[in-house]
Amino acid sequence: MSKVRVGLLFGGRSGEHEVSINSARAIAKALSSGENQQKYELLPTYIQKDGRWLPQAVSQQVLDSGKPLPESASLADAPYFAADAATQVDVWFPVLHGPNGEDGTIQGLLKLMQVPFVGSGVLGSALGMDKIAMKMAFAQAGLPQVKYVAVTRSQIWSNPCVFPKVCDQIEAELGYPCFVKPANLGSSVGISKVRSRSELETALDNAASYDRRIIVEAGVTARELECAVLGNDEPKASTIGEISFQSDFYDYETKYTEGVADLAIPAPVPDAIASQIQACAIKAFLAVDAAGLARVDFFYIEATGEILINEINTMPGFTATSMYPMLWGHSGVPFPELVDRLVQLALERHEPARDSRSE
Structure with missing residues (x-):
């Protein structure tokens, strides 16, 4: 039987780029050892921080080194989409963490390719x-879950009359301490624990710089x-x-x-x-x-x-x-x-x- 060609997709444009490389290295090692070595052929595809999909040879070099490829080192003639990988892969393994990786965007692209891929689909990834x-x-x-209040960037930035009311609502419904989080970032990026009105205002402003949707959760x-x-x-x-x-x-x-x-x-x-x-x-x-x-x-x-x-x-x-x-x-x-x-x-x-x- 011919080996199943696994397209290992890693890197990506999120702040968890380096974590993705480490995860991909561990998965590549697992796919290339023991019985898996007889079952699978590894086809790595590295997505640079600028969004460019790099060829397999360069992608393998990143896997081997464990270090991101600087954007300045991007291949001038490399396409933004690796057509060679798309035509060869039997099943994709997207080891991408955070936005543009586990939020349904890459899953939608892989679904359009009509090739199987590991993990949740568009809906599950977006909800997750x-x-x-x-x-x-x-x-x-x-x-059951902790109490929370959902806030939008426009409530924080666009109308100075609304912002104090939002803070009043958070204090009344959640109290302190509470946690302010961008709704769509992974790995605790942009998250703040707040214990006062001034800290709450600063945290909301900070979270809004990352995402247009913000969630505030009661501390437990x-x-x-x-x-x-x-x-x-x-x-x-x-x-x-x-x-x-x-x-x-x-x-x-x-x-x-x-x-x-x-x-x-x-x-x-x-x-x-x-x-x-x-x-x-x-x-x-x-x-x-x-x-x-x-x-x-x-x-x-x-x-x-x-x-x-x-x-x-x-x-x-x-x-x-x-x-x-x-x-x-x-x-x-x-x-x-x-x-x-x-x-x-x-x-x-x-x-x-x-x-x-x-x-």
């Missing part, structure tokens, strides 16, 4: 990226637990993991600086709590129409036993030390097997639905 739309889907599914004192989900229409949940840290919240520096955050797998929680989180993770996965993989994050208020869903991440970090593969590793699915399953799930989801009336 936009924190406001995500929370609306969670509420419709009956998943809780443990932060995570669950990995794998599958399509009948997904499975992993064991539960816990993240602990000394900083105010799980910001970008805490997330990506080695040794700053502690991971506990499995999380030391009662079995009933773990089972409840697993059930909620699957419910959240289905609520946004996710596919393939997702990591679902929760708040656990130990004093009351309350579990609140925080968010879903439809393309989580995928290095060997990232929470998603580590959770599945502790659940009996080693990294190379996990990557293999994701490719097979993509192929499975692309198959035309059988007409049950013909059976």
